[in-house]
Amino acid sequence: MSDTKEQVLSFLEACEELKSCKFIMATTKIKDLLKCIVNCPEIYRLFQAVTKNFNYPEAKKSCLVTVNEGVFEKNSVILPQTVGQRLAFVFCLFVEFNENTINFNDFLCRFYPEDGSYVAGYRVFCETVVKGLQDAVAQVFKDDLSAVPVDENAEQSTNPRKTEVLSALKHAIAEELHFLLESTIADDEKEGGAKILSQLYAAVHSENEELIDALIFGYNYFAIYNKCVSDTLQALIEAIALFEREI
Numbered sequence: 001m002s003d004t005k006e007q008v009l010s011f012l013e014a015c016e017e018l019k020s021c022k023f024i025m026a027t028t029k030i031k032d033l034l035k036c037i038v039n040c041p042e043i044y045r046l047f048q049a050v051t052k053n054f055n056y057p058e059a060k061k062s063c064l065v066t067v068n069e070g071v072f073e074k075n076s077v078i079l080p081q082t083v084g085q086r087l088a089f090v091f092c093l094f095v096e097f098n099e100n101t102i103n104f105n106d107f108l109c110r111f112y113p114e115d116g117s118y119v120a121g122y123r124v125f126c127e128t129v130v131k132g133l134q135d136a137v138a139q140v141f142k143d144d145l146s147a148v149p150v151d152e153n154a155e156q157s158t159n160p161r162k163t164e165v166l167s168a169l170k171h172a173i174a175e176e177l178h179f180l181l182e183s184t185i186a187d188d189e190k191e192g193g194a195k196i197l198s199q200l201y202a203a204v205h206s207e208n209e210e211l212i213d214a215l216i217f218g219y220n221y222f223a224i225y226n227k228c229v230s231d232t233l234q235a236l237i238e239a240i241a242l243f244e245r246e247i
Contacts, residue, residue, distance in 0.1 A: 007040035008141045015134040019126040023118050027104050030097050045171045046140060047091050049178045054088035063089055064111070075111045077129060083136045084181040090133040140177070143202045162246040166204070169243045172236040173201050179230040193222050207247050216240050
């Protein structure tokens with residue numbers, strides 16, 4: 001697959017299949033979802049970026065919560081608040097299901113007991129965990145999902161070098177977004193920076209060189225002003241310069 005929108009739609013469809021399948025097919029559909037991630041380069045790069053410095057063992061302590069209430073235990077799943085951590089946590093959890101380091105049936109019994117049946121527990125699991133994953137990916141790629149379809153003939157004549165540079169640039173933007181979402185700056189500032197990166201992503205898509213320059217200049221100032229300059233911001237700026245030479 002080469003088109004980002006097609007890749008995202010393919011991933012979202014795999015999530016829908018997982019949500020709508022019978023409980024007995026759940027582990028097979030989780031395996032299919034992980035294969036979809038591997039087979040969709042843009043989706044794969046996203047998960048590669050969000051899991052890069054993610055401390056999954058530590059996250060499990062705060063996300064898989066057990067509270068003792070007298071002689072009873074109450075177990076619950078609390079998904080991370082930030083998009084990047086939510087994506088990373090659910091991905092790592094699904095890998096554990098796939099490798100059976102966490103047995104999926106046991107997980108449902110413990111965290112989603114509901115009326116005592118696997119079916120009811122699975123339904124709640126899908127509406128919280130799977131939908132949480134689905135919504136997070138849709139949020140990251142919202143500009144691609146709303147973009148006007150590109151003419152197929154024009155796409156076929158795309159310069160392979162330009163396509164490679166564009167892919168690297170999108171990956172750099174995704175990494176910067178992950179760094180920003182995980183930073184300790186105020187939430188309103190974080191939201192403002194995320195909007196700049198989202199607009200930058202769209203400007204790159206439309207090859208609006210003037211707007212790209214204005215946005216990266218603005219984001220660079222934003223990062224310096226808020227003292228949240230990533231180790232890869234310079235690489236992002238250089239990727240933009242390289243991309244603009246290919247336009």
